[in-house]
Amino acid sequence: MADTSTIRNRKGPVTYVMRFGVIGYLAILVVWPLYEVTARTFAPLERGAEGGFGAFLERLQDPSVTYAFQLTATCAFWAVLINTVFGVGISLLLVRYQFPGRRILSVLVDLPMSVSPVVVGLALVLAYSSGQGWFGEALESAGIFIIGTTPGLIMATAFVSLPLVVREIVPVLEEIGIDAELAASSLGANGWQTFRRITLPSIKWAVVYGVVLSMARSLGEFGAVKIVSPGAEFRGETATILIQNRYTNYEEPTAYAAAFVLVLASVLALVVVSLIRKPEDHK
Amino acid sequence: MSIEVSGINKKYGDFVALEDINVSLPTGQLTALLGPSGGGKSTLLRIIAGLDTADSGSVEIEGVNATKLPPQKRNVGFVFQHYAVFKHMTVAKNVAFGLEIRKRPKAEVKAKVAELLELVHLSQFAHRLPSQLSGGQRRRLALARALAVEPSVLLLDEPFGALDAKVRKELRDWLRRLHDEVHVTTVFVTHDQEEAMEVADEIVVINNGRIEQIGTPDQLYDEPANDFVMGFLGDVTRLGNVRLRPHDIELALSPAVTPGTPPAFAGVIERTLRLGFELRLTVDVEGQGETTQVVLSRTHARALDLGVGTKVWLRPATGAISVPVLGVASA
Numbered sequence A: 001m002a003d004t005s006t007i008r009n010r011k012g013p014v015t016y017v018m019r020f021g022v023i024g025y026l027a028i029l030v031v032w033p034l035y036e037v038t039a040r041t042f043a044p045l046e047r048g049a050e051g052g053f054g055a056f057l058e059r060l061q062d063p064s065v066t067y068a069f070q071l072t073a074t075c076a077f078w079a080v081l082i083n084t085v086f087g088v089g090i091s092l093l094l095v096r097y098q099f100p101g102r103r104i105l106s107v108l109v110d111l112p113m114s115v116s117p118v119v120v121g122l123a124l125v126l127a128y129s130s131g132q133g134w135f136g137e138a139l140e141s142a143g144i145f146i147i148g149t150t151p152g153l154i155m156a157t158a159f160v161s162l163p164l165v166v167r168e169i170v171p172v173l174e175e176i177g178i179d180a181e182l183a184a185s186s187l188g189a190n191g192w193q194t195f196r197r198i199t200l201p202s203i204k205w206a207v208v209y210g211v212v213l214s215m216a217r218s219l220g221e222f223g224a225v226k227i228v229s230p231g232a233e234f235r236g237e238t239a240t241i242l243i244q245n246r247y248t249n250y251e252e253p254t255a256y257a258a259a260f261v262l263v264l265a266s267v268l269a270l271v272v273v274s275l276i277r278k279p280e281d282h283k
Numbered sequence B: 001m002s003i004e005v006s007g008i009n010k011k012y013g014d015f016v017a018l019e020d021i022n023v024s025l026p027t028g029q030l031t032a033l034l035g036p037s038g039g040g041k042s043t044l045l046r047i048i049a050g051l052d053t054a055d056s057g058s059v060e061i062e063g064v065n066a067t068k069l070p071p072q073k074r075n076v077g078f079v080f081q082h083y084a085v086f087k088h089m090t091v092a093k094n095v096a097f098g099l100e101i102r103k104r105p106k107a108e109v110k111a112k113v114a115e116l117l118e119l120v121h122l123s124q125f126a127h128r129l130p131s132q133l134s135g136g137q138r139r140r141l142a143l144a145r146a147l148a149v150e151p152s153v154l155l156l157d158e159p160f161g162a163l164d165a166k167v168r169k170e171l172r173d174w175l176r177r178l179h180d181e182v183h184v185t186t187v188f189v190t191h192d193q194e195e196a197m198e199v200a201d202e203i204v205v206i207n208n209g210r211i212e213q214i215g216t217p218d219q220l221y222d223e224p225a226n227d228f229v230m231g232f233l234g235d236v237t238r239l240g241n242v243r244l245r246p247h248d249i250e251l252a253l254s255p256a257v258t259p260g261t262p263p264a265f266a267g268v269i270e271r272t273l274r275l276g277f278e279l280r281l282t283v284d285v286e287g288q289g290e291t292t293q294v295v296l297s298r299t300h301a302r303a304l305d306l307g308v309g310t311k312v313w314l315r316p317a318t319g320a321i322s323v324p325v326l327g328v329a330s331a
Helices: A002-009 A011-039 A052-060 A063-096 A102-114 A117-128 A136-141 A151-177 A181-185 A191-220 A222-229 A239-247 A252-282 B043-047 B091-099 B106-119 B135-148 B166-183 B194-200 B217-222 B227-233 B298-304
Strands: B005-013 B015-025 B028-032 B056-061 B074-077 B153-157 B185-190 B202-207 B210-215 B235-238 B242-244 B249-252 B266-273 B278-285 B293-299 B311-317 B322-324
Touching: A002 A191, A002 B074, A011 A252, A011 B166, A011 B293, A052 A063, A052 A252, A063 A102, A063 A239, A063 A252, A063 B217, A102 A151, A102 A181, A102 B074, A117 A151, A117 A222, A151 A181, A151 A222, A181 A191, A181 B074, A181 B135, A181 B293, A191 A252, A191 B194, A222 A239, A239 A252, B015 B202, B015 B210, B028 B266, B043 B056, B043 B153, B043 B185, B056 B194, B074 B135, B091 B106, B091 B135, B106 B166, B135 B153, B135 B166, B166 B194, B185 B298, B194 B293, B202 B217, B202 B227, B210 B217, B217 B227, B227 B242, B235 B311, B249 B293, B278 B298, B278 B311
Parallel strands: B028 B185, B028 B202, B074 B153, B153 B185
Antiparallel strands: B005 B015, B005 B056, B202 B210, B235 B242, B235 B293, B242 B322, B249 B311, B266 B278, B266 B311, B278 B293
């Protein structure tokens, strides 16, 4: 750590200018807008009306808002669960096995990062909607509806946040190498025992980190969900869609309150992540 | 026979790692696979352990055909070149791993772990994590972990590599003693001929994916099968039409011929190098293309008062081991 401390100790005018630049940039782009949201969340509705925390809570207790947050939480929970299981599986497949098409799979996993979520939503509609979708008709005849229902929302959310888990685990798997796993198998452990006792403990912080990140991403997902969901009150209206609907319907205070809750959740996620990262760095 | 390897072939793409390898290793023997890096010895060891698969050929362990068995069913202890200790487990947990997998009763596991830690002198470190151990200690931990499952064969990949010279020496003596105590059939891979000669009962010399020679250390040293084995097991130099060890050359200051000895080669000392107790001379022998290396003790050299430019006569010592130079008509 000697080199970083020497860098820190160099305090020339350039350091101050750069510091000021970075702080200013962050303030304009992030801090000030977020401050506005927070301030308006707790501002009185009209002149003379009651503001503050009580009014904020009251707005959140509206049944449609409660429904929206419950739906968002359900989607995020299932999406994260699915992504954790498949993310660990895909990571193991990508790192530990050689097979034709491995590179293509690796690129495909990254795709949701680069493709706009709106496109993801549209693609899901095209594939699964009961009218025109490829699988839609078959699924409909089996009595399964994906588009416009909660499973569809979960799918859209999972699609968008998949790479976050995989990209956290892959580098760690590559770094720990295969020797310990081979050692375990030469000591008599079968595949599952090796995974549970050796591989999983080695990648557990990467998994937790990936879960937190994809949780944060899932809570805030808008584009893909917006296309897949009917988006009406009590019918597929997630927290993010609620914010948009209320904002455009001149019910701004409710929109601000919901937005503030989402911000709070993200900040919480970041705090958790930085707490995890610290003990890891000290190793 | 504890390990019977027959007709093993292994290719990585175009590269032939092993070609028609046949070895049988008797029970209880300590064997070294010796050869230069990239010669295929580690690959052979991994194939015996089941960590790698051969393209063709078979491996038999304790009379059971293990060719198709996965590593966990071979009952083989493997010590990896880079330890491969389980970083998230304490020393004791590492050693207990194989026993816990086998669902042995807790009391038995505890007793066995204590016994093994005692054996590898790590008892006081039982509750430490591997990251708090030195390289040599980690190596011993890996060994204890492999021994815990009472393997029918113990395989060690470069067990003394990447350690400083003193620790290597200690570990070497210790492994030899351990083997005499535990008596498990042991195979280790090394590229250091001194290590192999000192520790092993038998040495298998592997080069370019082929076995060059199998024999006891003395056999290999005294009757090398070919140029390569001779060169690999020690320094070799040329004198006239033969290759021999530099310390097997007698040096004299006059051509005085004793009856019954071969004629001496005249030469001039080109360079001298002092290395501890010995003196290495480079001699330009008349009528010979390459120079000859001679090793003398310092005391001997001082008595003869040797220096650069001194004219000397060289002849193979009586009883010197030599092999003819291949492909050279005459010097």
